[in-house]
Amino acid sequence: MLSNKVVHLLKSIRSPVLNSIMAKSSFEYVKNFELDDKLIPNTWIVVRLDGKCFHKFSDDHSFAKPNDLRGLKLMNFAAYSVMKDINDVLMAFGQSDEYSFVFKKNTNLYKRRASKLLTTLNSKFSASYVYYWNKYFTDEKLQYPPTFDGRVIMYPSDQNLIDYMKWRQADVHINNLYNTTFWNLVLKGNLSPMEAEKRLCGTVSADKNEILYSEFNINYNNEPAIFRRGTLLLRKVLQMDSQETASIITDVHDDMLKDKFWKDNSTLLLDKSKPLVFVEAPTTDMVQEQLAGRNKKKEANSDIFIKQAINQES
Ligand SMILES: Nc1nc2c(ncn2[C@@H]2O[C@H](COP(=O)(O)OP(=O)(O)O)[C@@H](O)[C@H]2O)c(=O)[nH]1
Ligand SMILES: [Mg+2]
Numbered sequence: 376m377l378s379n380k381v382v383h384l385l386k387s388i389r390s391p392v393l394n395s396i397m398a399k400s401s402f403e404y405v406k407n408f409e410l411d412d413k414l415i416p417n418t419w420i421v422v423r424l425d426g427k428c429f430h431k432f433s434d435d436h437s438f439a440k441p442n443d444l445r446g447l448k449l450m451n452f453a454a455y456s457v458m459k460d461i462n463d464v465l466m467a468f469g470q471s472d473e474y475s476f477v478f479k480k481n482t483n484l485y486k487r488r489a490s491k492l493l494t495t496l497n498s499k500f501s502a503s504y505v506y507y508w509n510k511y512f513t514d515e516k517l518q519y520p521p522t523f524d525g526r527v528i529m530y531p532s533d534q535n536l537i538d539y540m541k542w543r544q545a546d547v548h549i550n551n552l553y554n555t556t557f558w559n560l561v562l563k564g565n566l567s568p569m570e571a572e573k574r575l576c577g578t579v580s581a582d583k584n585e586i587l588y589s590e591f592n593i594n595y596n597n598e599p600a601i602f603r604r605g606t607l608l609l610r611k612v613l614q615m616d617s618q619e620t621a622s623i624i625t626d627v628h629d630d631m632l633k634d635k636f637w638k639d640n641s642t643l644l645l646d647k648s649k650p651l652v653f654v655e656a657p658t659t660d661m662v663q664e665q666l667a668g669r670n671k672k673k674e675a676n677s678d679i680f681i682k683q684a685i686n687q688e689s
Contacts, residue, residue: 412489418529419480419536420487422496426472427522433472435518440562441554442602445511448660449504450474451606451626452511455661456503457496458608458624464496466643468540468631470547470605474500477536481646489527497525533644537637544631547605552595555602556583559591600628607631609643610650613666621669622650626661 414420426432438446447469454467454474463482468475476496478484485491501523508517530536553575560571575583587593595603606626613621629636642649656662 414487414489414492414527414529415531416487417480418531419533420478420482420492421475421528421530421536421539422478422493422525423473423475423528424497424500424523424525427524429472429521432521436512436515441551441558442599444599444601445515447601447606449507449511451608451661452507453500453503454606454608455624455626456507457499458610460499461496465610467608468543468605469608470543471550473543475539475543477540480644493525493527497523536644537631540631544605548603548632551598551602552580552583555593555595555598556586559587559593563591604628604630609640612650612652613656614652614654620652621666623656623662623665625653625657626659627657 433443433446436446450469450472454469454476457476458464458467461484463479463484464476465479466477468477478492485495501521504521504523505517528539530539557568557571557575560566560574561568564571566574574586578586584595587595606628609625609627611623611625613623615621629639631637637643640651642651656666
């Protein structure tokens with residue numbers, strides 16, 4: 376044991392040696408209760424977040440039925456903030472009140488500890504959802520903080536991961552076709568919700584397409600892709616000019632149920648895959664905003680450069 380005098384002396388010089396000795400208190404054994412929650416190496420890690428009681432949250436905030444573009448865009452932007460912050464997120468897919476994030480297969484972020492990955496990602500997403508609320512809901516006040524739950528899933532094979540992505544997108548299709556038909560029957564067809572539910576009971580996709588077409592003059596295939604297919608966020612490289620490239624996050628609504636998507640993006644799941652190079656920028660708000668941000672930064676840098684030049688002259 377160190378004598379009080381020595382401790383006092385070491386304290387006064389703020390020694391790192393002392394700090395480490397002092398830190399080892401008799402309470403420290405409690406640290407052994409922490410469980411190791413490292414995820415298995417070489418597996419795909421997927422984190423899926425889902426809004427809690429969003430049937431109520433969407434009612435309380437007058438979301439358009441069945442799809443509120445403001446709400447979907449806010450979800451996409453919150454997911455974009457996550458990807459901007461966490462480089463090891465390879466891609467993300469969102470629909471309704473849920474978002475799935477796929478980590479690079481070989482990620483070693485937080486030593487692959489499940490709770491660290493899940494909580495960091497969820498808090499960034501939830502905080503961004505609130506922080507950017509006014510950007511999309513200009514006339515609707517946020518009434519109370521929303522809650523998102525989350526889970527971590529590991530997939531051992533590429534095929535499992537592809538099937539996961541297809542599963543979530545198939546879910547969008549099933550739900551959106553049902554909801555679009557249901558709300559047209561209620562809002563335009565003057566059926567009560569119960570009558571509309573009865574009408575749709577036992578119907579298959581073709582029946583719903585037919586109801587939409589013959590009764591409401593809606594060709595379901597012409598509904599916005601963001602509603603029919605959800606949103607996929609991918610990392611891409613943009614060729615700005617012969618010398619300059621820009622790394623961007625794009626929001627697309629491609630059909631992952633078709634083999635064409637996986638052929639067109641055949642390098643996506645490779646270990647050291649380089650993002651695809653685009654010559655022209657996709658004209659989505661999200662991409663335009665990133666490019667505008669780059670230009671602003673450039674202008675600011677050239678301002679600094681000019682100021683430095685002036686300073687040097689004077
Ligand atoms: N009106 C409307 N409701 C939405 C929208 N997106 C999500 N929701 C609601 O959120 C729910 C999400 O489903 P689920 O997670 O199973 O329900 P939860 O347990 O209430 O969060 C949907 O059933 C809708 O009630 C939207 O764009 N418009
Ligand atoms: Mg939910």
